[in-house]
Amino acid sequence: MIDVRTAHADLAEVLDARLAAAKEASRRLARATTAEKDAALAAIAERLRARVDDIVAANREDLERGREAGLGTGLLDRLTLDDARIGAIADAVLDVVGLGDPVGETVSGRTLPNGVRIEQVRVPLGVVGAIYEARPNVTVDIAALALKSGNAVALRGGSAAERTNAVLVEVLREAIAGAGLPGDVVQTVDDYGREGARHLMRARDHVDVLIPRGSAALIRAVVDEATVPVIETGAGVVHMFLDASAREDWSVDLVHNAKVQRPSVCNALETLLVHADAADRLLPPVLARLEASGVTVHGDDRVRALHPGALPTTDEDWATEHMSLDLNVGVVDSLDDALAHIRRYSTRHTESIVTNDLGNAERFLDEVDAAAVMVNASTRFTDGAEFGFGAEVGISTQKLHARGPMGLPELTSTKWIVRGSGHVRA
Template sequence: MESSQTQSKTVVSEVVQKSTLAKLAAPRLSLLSTDQKNKALLLMADALVAETSSIIEANAKDLQRGKEIGTSQSLLDRLALNEDRIEAMAEGLRQVVELPDPIGDILEEVTRPNGLHIRKLRVPIGVIGIIYEARPNVTVDAAGLCLKTGNAVVLRGGSSALSSNQRVIEVLHEALSRSDVPTDAIQIILDPNRSSVDEMLKLNGLLDVLIPRGGHALIQNVVKNATVPVIETGAGICHTYLDASANYEMALNIAINAKVQRPSVCNSMETLLIHQSFAAEHLASIADQFTSLNVELRGCAAARELAPVIKKVTDEDWDTEYNDYILNIRIVSELDEALEHIRLHSTMHSECIITESAEHAERFLQEVDAAAVYHNASTRFTDGFEFGFGAEIGISTQKLHARGPMGLPALTSTKYIIKGSGQIRG
């Protein structure tokens, strides 16, 4: 009986086991030079391209399972990998190589009157846990950014991408085995049960921070239940406001791009706000353009009157991140009404105004509280790659530590180095 009890106590979950391996690898990783880390990243990029066929084969299993359980087309698009997307993942790693390594940067330096010399340096956070859904590219982005900043990482992707993520990590581990980076620095949790996520949320002492990436429900579960510190990334209920003075061709092109170019991602537009005078002249044409692109339109009474193809919107719709070919439309009387709607329904991700009025543009840019605020450009640009960060770890909508697309500096902490010559405090 005692032997059985002792044996049961020694059973270690996959989450604890792999997080422990990452914790042990983190100190070694943090001491590597920029050159050593960059060589590893290039090996990882080359390996992904070389193993494109096997990765696509694994991805096909995930896609087939998704189709069998009725996964929506937009979510299947998030999940799907092809040669171009795998090359883009590899290119993201190559871009990270070209970026400056923030580790060791001196942020502040001062010599005190008593002779103490104090420097504030960027250092790795340690072990980062990342919980995300059906986008296998996140696996590569997260691994690359964490490696460059000297952080070990424990990844827990969605069950819908299990085969893809497993194969990708196998490829990355093989590449790392030919580098100075310990392979244990990148871990992935393959247990598809919700309990593995719940376990990560309480893994203080092994994980230094958690970053959730995905829909509102996943993010809120992590934020509300984790005891490990969390960097909150946000769902994207993004708005585009067409002001009275907007250029029609520009407004149409930007609105279509913001909704249709890739509707399954968080920086796509969910609600189009239109000034009443602009709508009176152009909404019917705009509605026809969206309808021709298979976008379902839902709108207020005034919008439906101008374009009968628009269906009735509900109160719930204004607060829904569709990630699909669905768009809300609301006609507003003035800029203030658009600003008020955004204040009520924004997730503080990305917001846009299309206008030729410098005064209105400046008001919008100053008054809208969001991680990214645009004038005459698509919200689809809220992305680490587009901002020149290489790959990104996520888009933070909180206000502490990091906000907006999180590149390398967001994955660092700080350390004070103090040198003296025998000083004591009186």
Template sequence: MSEREDFLRVAGLAREASATLAPLPRAAKDAALHAIADALLAHVPEIVKANGADVAAARENGISEYMIDRLSLDEGRIKAIAAAVRKVAALPDPVGEVVRGTVLPNGLELRQIRVPMGVVGMIYEGRPNVTVDAAALCLKSGNAVLLRGSSSAYNSNTALVRIMQDALAGTQVPADAVQLVPGTTRESAKHLMRARGLVDVLIPRGGASLINSVVEESTVPVIETGVGNCAVYVDAAADLDMAVDIVINAKTQRPSVCNAAETLLVHRDIADAFLPRILAAFQDKGVTVHGDERVRAYSDAVVPATEDDWYAEYLSLDIAARVVDSLEEAAAHIRKYGSGHTEAIVTDSQQAARRFIATVDSAAIMVNASTRFTDGEEFGFGAEIGISTQKLHARGPMGLPELTSTKYVVTGEGQLRG
């Protein structure tokens, strides 16, 4: 059987499973999720062993330690993944929710209700926890899922999908509702991107090259998730102690993720007071600052920023920094170089906060809080399937409602159109 034939086989199984899954009641879906969580905990050694093979191969291939951190699973992380699955089970079921309803003048009762998408495809890099997060969210929202992770996590993903399928076999949810796309070649990903008619929506999650490739090459409708060139703007009216804490957390708490800060913008009026403090704090944390001339004047450790630095999603202990003359200049910088993911303003001025919110067009705006909070779990959505930076259908962290479509149900008493 060719790779394409193998893909069509599993895609067909997922399609059939979606029809069985869609009408299931919440209790059946929740029971299935708890079975998955139990199975993950029961198979920790197996998962760790499979992941260890992936991590060893990644190190042999010279993958950075930041990316290896995203790839790695240990007992603690597996327990956290299982706990996230249980959190999804505890969330309200979006399927059947009435989005709006009315009685028309002719007596027809009109309701718009949430329904599953059908089959959701996922193409993602590195992080095997996404395999379980995506499956849990899709099952809870009544969708089957086709998972295509990166080759670097293939052993981990194979083990995780097998464990989830075995767990589902003892529930009302069909085991075929969770499928791993066969193969590790680029062609296997293309099979998923070209599966229009079998796959209802495709969600890419990873770096810019992956996302652009999926958006440009897919014939399946795509919900575009974006890279995270997130900026923190320290306003003239900022509390400087708070600003230092927020910037350090946003950059260093976990630098390899999309909601970590990559750009620092500092108002000129507080540059003299703030920049020496934050540059010293960066140095203590091992952060390399790529600065403009005004930032470089405060420390010889700052390296010159290039045009590419302003666009960069470093995913490492690097940050681009510049001094701006106004909030409007900060907003203009973000419009030109930002990715539309998350931006933060640190200020004690309500007027400045309102202007920043109104002029910066990103999926999430933080006021006096770290960019690291843009996350489905932190927002109370349970695990997220991705963070959308587009403006159609879904924007920001995507939880259960974003994995549904709607249908109109019209109930009458024999009305005829004249």
């Protein structure tokens, strides 16, 4: 008979040992040269291709289990790996080779009046805990980005992808060890289910930061449970405001691009606000273009008066990240009303104004509190690749450490190097 308390203690011990091994290995990785890390990345890409059959076989088991459990088509699609997708994952790993290594960069430095020299130098965070949902490509993506920035990873993927992730972790560890760095820089707690996730979130001795990637519910659960510091990569209830002076051609193109180009991502538009003075002029062409692309309009009373085909909006709609071709549309009487609406419903991701009024543009840029605030640009630009970062770890919607698209430097900390010649403080 199993004593539950003993089993629990054993579990904690096993998980502790695993995370301690990641921490220990992270010390070696922190001192690895860029060339060593790049060689490990190349080895990962090669091994992914070499073991494509094993990965696909494991993935089939997950898919079968998913189908039996009644997972939806969208979820099953995100879960699926085939030769082409695995090739794309390997290519993405090779892209990371081309990125600059942030470790060792001198961020600031000076000689103090007494002659002591101080330098602030970038160092890896240590061990990055990643908690994510059904996309198994995240397993490889996050491990590759962490590796390049000198960090070990402790992974907790979605249970739906458990078999696939287990093989991917094996591939990562073998490839890294084969390239001469410790395989222990990649660890998983997937085989310990919820208890593994719980342990990871509270392992302050071994894990330096947690990055949850997934639904608002997942992120909220991590924030509530974790004692390890969290970087939130949040949901986007993203707004665009068409001011009274907005150009019609820009309005039509910007709203369409922000909503339709890729509706399932966090920088896609969820709510369109239109100044009352421009509603007659702008709404008909804007909504016509959207509906031609299959967008479902949820309008307030004034929108529905102009555009009777719109569904009614609810208070819940305004607060919802649809991630689909649904769009909330409202008419407001002033810039102030638009700002108040955004203040109330924004998730502080990305907000944009379309205007030709300089004063209004500056007020919007100044007063809206969000990771990215735009004038006359599509909200889809809030993106690491678009910003020229080369890779994106996620988009932070918090204010500490990183805000907006996160590149490799956001996976580092700094330390102060102080050099004296017997200097004492007076």
